[in-house]
Amino acid sequence: MTEQTQHTRKWPIILAAVFIAVGCAAWICQLTMGLLVGSGMSNTFAWGLMIAVFAFLVGFGAGSQFVASYIVLANRKDLMPYVKTAQAVALAGAIGAGVAILIDLGHPAHIMAMITGPNPTSALTWDMIALTVFIVIAIINVIAIARNSKALKFWMVLGLISAFALQLVEGLLFALMEARVWWHSFIMPVDFIVVAVVCGLAIAVIACALKKDEFKPEALHDLSFLLAVAIIVHLVLAVIELAIVCFGGSAADGGALAAIGSVWLFYALELGLPLAAVFVLLLGKKDPAKSMLIGGVLTVVGMFFHRLMLLYPAFASPTLYVPLSNVASPSWPLPASTGLYNHTGNAFEIAQGYIPNFVEWVSMLLPLGVALAVFLVVIWFVAKVGKPAAEASGTQDIIEAKETVEVSEPADDPEVVEVKEALVEQERGEGR
Amino acid sequence: MRYAMAIDLDRCIGCRTCAVICKDHNAEPRGIWWNRVFSPGAPEYGTSVIVDGAPRMEFVPISCQHCENAPCQQVCPTGATYTDDTGTVLVDYEKCIGCRYCITACPYEVRQFNWSKPDGVEGVDGEYRWGYPEDYRQDGHLVYTPVRPEGVVEKCTFCAQYTNQGGIPACCTGCPANARIFGDIEDPESEISQYMSGREWLVLGESFGTKPKVYYLPSTRGEGE
Ligand code: SF4
Ligand code: SF4
Numbered sequence: 001m002t003e004q005t006q007h008t009r010k011w012p013i014i015l016a017a018v019f020i021a022v023g024c025a026a027w028i029c030q031l032t033m034g035l036l037v038g039s040g041m042s043n044t045f046a047w048g049l050m051i052a053v054f055a056f057l058v059g060f061g062a063g064s065q066f067v068a069s070y071i072v073l074a075n076r077k078d079l080m081p082y083v084k085t086a087q088a089v090a091l092a093g094a095i096g097a098g099v100a101i102l103i104d105l106g107h108p109a110h111i112m113a114m115i116t117g118p119n120p121t122s123a124l125t126w127d128m129i130a131l132t133v134f135i136v137i138a139i140i141n142v143i144a145i146a147r148n149s150k151a152l153k154f155w156m157v158l159g160l161i162s163a164f165a166l167q168l169v170e171g172l173l174f175a176l177m178e179a180r181v182w183w184h185s186f187i188m189p190v191d192f193i194v195v196a197v198v199c200g201l202a203i204a205v206i207a208c209a210l211k212k213d214e215f216k217p218e219a220l221h222d223l224s225f226l227l228a229v230a231i232i233v234h235l236v237l238a239v240i241e242l243a244i245v246c247f248g249g250s251a252a253d254g255g256a257l258a259a260i261g262s263v264w265l266f267y268a269l270e271l272g273l274p275l276a277a278v279f280v281l282l283l284g285k286k287d288p289a290k291s292m293l294i295g296g297v298l299t300v301v302g303m304f305f306h307r308l309m310l311l312y313p314a315f316a317s318p319t320l321y322v323p324l325s326n327v328a329s330p331s332w333p334l335p336a337s338t339g340l341y342n343h344t345g346n347a348f349e350i351a352q353g354y355i356p357n358f359v360e361w362v363s364m365l366l367p368l369g370v371a372l373a374v375f376l377v378v379i380w381f382v383a384k385v386g387k388p389a390a391e392a393s394g395t396q397d398i399i400e401a402k403e404t405v406e407v408s409e410p411a412d413d414p415e416v417v418e419v420k421e422a423l424v425e426q427e428r429g430e431g432r
Numbered sequence: 433m434r435y436a437m438a439i440d441l442d443r444c445i446g447c448r449t450c451a452v453i454c455k456d457h458n459a460e461p462r463g464i465w466w467n468r469v470f471s472p473g474a475p476e477y478g479t480s481v482i483v484d485g486a487p488r489m490e491f492v493p494i495s496c497q498h499c500e501n502a503p504c505q506q507v508c509p510t511g512a513t514y515t516d517d518t519g520t521v522l523v524d525y526e527k528c529i530g531c532r533y534c535i536t537a538c539p540y541e542v543r544q545f546n547w548s549k550p551d552g553v554e555g556v557d558g559e560y561r562w563g564y565p566e567d568y569r570q571d572g573h574l575v576y577t578p579v580r581p582e583g584v585v586e587k588c589t590f591c592a593q594y595t596n597q598g599g600i601p602a603c604c605t606g607c608p609a610n611a612r613i614f615g616d617i618e619d620p621e622s623e624i625s626q627y628m629s630g631r632e633w634l635v636l637g638e639s640f641g642t643k644p645k646v647y648y649l650p651s652t653r654g655e656g657e
Contacts, residue, residue: 034548034582043544046535106530106545106583113510113527124509124533178503178640179539319539320637322472324490325441325650329483332473334494336541341463342548348468 023366061093063200096371273302459563
């Protein structure tokens with residue numbers, strides 16, 4: 001390994017460690033100072049940045065599981081080298097999301113109450129069960145990949161089902177809230193599944209573009225095309241979601257629209273960035289890898305705004321509208337107690353905006369750092385455990401996939417020589 | 433037995449005594465209000481709103497509606513929010529993990545979160561405390577404590593510490609206009625059943641299907657104009 005490779009292998013570890021340390025410090029601040037000064041939330045805007053991060057990470061987790069399962073079950077040998085990365089992102093995203101939810105709790109010391117007496121009618125209970133099952137199956141899949149297990153296909157089917165269930169429950173967690181018009185529609189669970197596919201493919205597109213030499217151009221093209229299609233489906237669902245509120249006609253629908261208007265830039269970015277990604281992915285033929293990189297990054301950033309926009313129209317708008325009792329009149333929202341009197345002096349507000357404060361932004365680094373650390377551990381583990389198994393069997397799919405790349409081109413083709421060298425170098429690196 | 437409350441909008445004068453006495457008797461930390469009174473549509477509190485060319489003013493006190501079909505209870509992952517034998521919806525402070533899912537589920541925006549450590553009010557003796565002075569447990573659940581734990585949710589309990597001992601909620605005792613009537617809605621002889629007998633009533637947010645047990649008797653002022 002060259003000195004430079006050693007450096008490139010070290011910086012993600014350092015980054016993960018710094019993220020975890022700094023994020024932990026911010027969380028401790030929140031625990032000791034309280035969320036009044038440790039966040040920008042209020043009684044009316046009761047879920048903030050950490051819930052957006054939770055949904056963001058869980059989307060990448062489930063989505064990458066979709067991609068990993070697809071590659072194995074559809075026997076896409078041309079994409080097989082990406083499987084272990086996809087599975088690592090799946091596990092990392094889910095564990096990072098679990099950490100985000102834990103950090104968000106106001107009184108984590110009572111967490112045992114959830115284990116000793118879970119309420120079966122709560123979607124949050126089912127969410128925790130779905131997340132735990134997903135993580136367990138993802139761990140088994142990591143081991144199955146590393147050991148080139150014969151049962152890999154079976155576990156990948158379970159992985160697919162668990163990812164689907166996780167996103168469904170996730171969507172229902174929001175959609176069942178009748179009080180929030182922005183969430184209360186059948187679109188929410190469907191879109192949660194589609195957004196996970198978008199996220200999983202976006203990461204796949206970025207990762208494969210970065211290692212373009214390991215894949216045939218057709219495989220890369222397929223990934224780009226699949227991502228573009230998934231984004232289009234998501235955008236159609238987003239437009240239907242908006243139409244439901246636009247044509248809902250109730251005062252609460254009007255409130256949600258006004259809330260969207262107050263953060264129109266976020267909404268524009270939520271829709272505009274993935275749309276731009278579609279054009280880049282489909283039209284950027286000159287340098288496909290570069291287009292994939294740009295399209296993937298635009299999508300990931302767009303999905304972050306999408307997750308933030310889960311919150312604004314739902315919380316920055318009142319839920320209850322009251323008319324006069326004895327005469328036909330319009331309905332008006334009643335101010336609610338913000339809980340912020342000690343902080344801002346505002347006791348009651350009709351609707352409360354939300355700007356995540358500095359501590360919240362920094363605490364976001366903890367789940368992201370944990371996700372990165374899990375990712376690195378999985379990659380290391382697969383390389384460590386996988387190498388002897390691969391050598392012993394000599395038949396594993398991932399090796400076969402690499403051979404496919406090799407035999408599909410004339411041996412003296414300089415590009416193939418480059419690919420071979422890259423693979424050899426990668427295997428050497430993984431073995432260490 | 434089903435505890436319920438009737439609020440007579442003809443009697444309410446919007447003095448907000450109920451909100452203040454509630455805060456006092458239940459030792460609500462600063463910034464936390466279980467009970468609030470507002471005038472729908474009015475740009476400022478206690479001002480009128482023009483409807484069909486005529487000025488109108490109405491006061492709507494609002495606290496937990498003790499929904500029979502309570503979404504807050506349904507979503508609470510730990511069962512910290514539960515309904516007792518009297519139909520009162522309560523929160524066990526020792527089981528609440530502070531996930532705030534119940535806040536997102538309640539359409540009435542009455543749930544309050546302890547965003548910070550409660551900072552008591554200092555009196556002349558340097559130790560002034562207000563509110564019911566002791567913990568109150570119901571079947572082992574801690575449903576009232578004068579010094580709240582940080583990071584848990586709280587809301588109106590129909591003053592469980594009083595009603596379970598035969599009393600009535602502080603807001604009913606304190607209302608100078610006798611606009612609030614409390615009692616067992618299943619007992620035809622109770623004060624609330626007698627008061628509501630033969631009268632029209634409405635509930636807030638009916639479309640949510642929550643089946644509130646706080647009933648509003650519509651105002652008759654201005655009728656027949
Ligand atoms: S008013 Fe809100 S807090 Fe009270 S029972 Fe109904 S949903 Fe729960
Ligand atoms: S904040 Fe507390 S009472 Fe509310 S749903 Fe969560 S655990 Fe239950």
